[in-house]
Amino acid sequence: MPEQPLLTKDGEPPSVSEQGRGTAPRPTGPRTTRRIARLLPHTGRALGPWVVPLLALVVWQVTAQTGVLSPSVLPAPQAVLRAGTDLAATGDLQRYLLTSLRRIAQGFALGTATGLVLGFAVGMSKPAEVLLDRSLQMVRTIPHLALVPLMIAWFGIGEEPKILLVALGTFFPVYLNTVTGIRGVDPKLLQLGRSYGLGRWALVRDIAVPGALPTILAGIRYSLGVAWITLVVAETISASDGIGYLAQDARQMLRTDQIVLAIVLYALAGLLADFLTKLIERRVLRWHPNYRRPSAP
Template sequence: MSDVTVSAAPVATPAVRGRGLRVPHWTTLLPWVVPALVLLGWQWGSSAGVVPAAILPPPTDVVDTARSLWSTGELQSHILVSLRRIAIGFVIGAAIGLLLGFAVGLSRIAEGLFDRTLQMVRALPHLALVPLLIAAFGIGELPKVLLVTLGVIFPVYLNTVSGIRTVDEKLVQLGKSYGLSRVQLIREIVVPGAMPMILTGIRYALGVAWLTLVIAETIATREGIGYLAQNGREMLRNDRIVLAIVLYAGAGLLADQITRFIEARVLRWNPNYRKGER
C-alpha cells in the first residue's frame, strides 16, 4: 500500500503544476483590447463628427502634434522635467514612508509618538497646500517636489505598517525558537512577510504621485507635461492638452508595470506572484 502511495505522488504533482503554468498566448493580448477599442471609437467619433474635433481632436492629430514637438526637442524636455520631479519626490516620500512605517510597525513607543500625529496630517488634503507652498517657497522646483513627496508618504507608510502587523505571529515565534536575533527576525521573517503590502503601497503611491504632479505642473511653471497642457489651454490647442493627458496616462502605466516587474522578482517565493499565475 505504501508503495502505491509513493509512486502516485510524483505523477500527480507535475500534472497539477503543468496545468497551473499553461497560459494561453492570446491572454497576453487581453489588456490591449479595451484601449484599442477606445482608440478606434475615438478616431471614428472625431472623424464622423459625432464628437467635435475642436473639443476632442482625433488620435491622428495628437500623434502629429507629438511628432512636431519631438522634432523640435520640446517634448523630450517636458517629459524629462516631469520624470525628474517624480523621481526626486517619490524617492524622498517613499524613504520617509518606509522609515516611519517600520518604526511604528515594530515599536509601540514609536507608534505612541508618531502615529496619531501622522493620521491627523494624513487627513489634510495635500493638494490644498499648493497656495501655502508657493507663498513659502516661490514657484520653483521645491513646491512641486514637496507636493509629490507629501502625496507619496502616507500610502507607503500605511501599507508598511499594515504589512508588518499582518505577519504571522507563529512565524515570529518559530524564528525566536531557532535563536534568531531581532535584526535577523526583521530581515528573514518580517520584511518578506510584509513585502506584498509594502509593494502594493508603492504602486498606489506612484499613482498618487502622478496625480499630484498634474496639479503641481499646471500652477506657475514653465516646464513639464503639465505646462504643455496649460500652454495648450492658453493657445486653444486641445491637441496639446490631449497629448499631455496621454503622456500622463502612459507614464502612470509604465510606472505600474515596472512595479509589477519588481514584485515578480522580489516575491518569487510567493505562489501568487509566480510567472504564469498572475
C-alpha cells in the same frame, strides 16, 4: 496465395526508407493540436490587456471621422499624433518628459523612503506608534493638494514645492501599507525566530520584511499613481516646463490637440510605472505563490 509486394509508379518495389515512411506515418496532428493549446493561454494573456484600449482608440477614430465629436472638443488621433511629432521635432517634448520624470523620481524617492522608515518604526515599536501614529493620521486627513498655497509661501515657485507635493502624496500610501504589512506578519513566526536566537534586526530582515513585502509593494504601486496625479497639479504652479506646463500652455492657446497629448503622455507614463512595479513584484516575490508565472500545461 502469397501476398503481392507493393510497387512504385515505375513498377519497382519501394526502398527501405520509402517503406518506413509508408508504414510509420508521423503523428503530426495531435502534436500540433497540443502546441496550439499551449500557446492559446499565453496569447490571451499578452493580448487581453490591449483589447479595451484598442477598442477605445477605434471608437475615438470613428467618432472623429464621422463628425460626432467636434475637433474643438476632441481632436482625431492623427491630430494628437501630429502635435506630438511637431513638439518632438523642436525638442520640447523630450524636455517636458525628462523634467516630469525627474520631478516624479525625486518626489517619489523622498516620499517612499520616509514612508518605509516611519512605517517600519511604527509597525515594529510600540513607543514609536504611541509617539508618531496619531499625529501622522491627523496630517493624513488634510488633502495634500490643499497645501499648494502654503508650499508657495514657504518655498516660492521653484522646484521645491513640486517635489515636496509629490513626496507628500507618495508618503501616506507607503506608510499605511508598511504598518499594515508589518502588523499582518504571523506572531508565531516572530516567536519562532526569537526561539532560534534571532536578534531584532535579523527578525526584521528574515521574517518581518518578507512577510510584509506583498502589502508594501501594493502600497508603492498605488503611490505611483498618486504621484502622477499630484504632479498634474504641481506642474501648474508657475512652471516653465513639464507635461503639466504643456497642458496649461495649450489651454491658454486653445490647442485641444496638445491638451489631449498631455493626457495621453500622463496615461503612458502611469502605464510604464505600473509595468515596472509589476516586474519588481515578480522578481522580489518569486517565492510567493500568487506572484509566480503560470506554468504551461
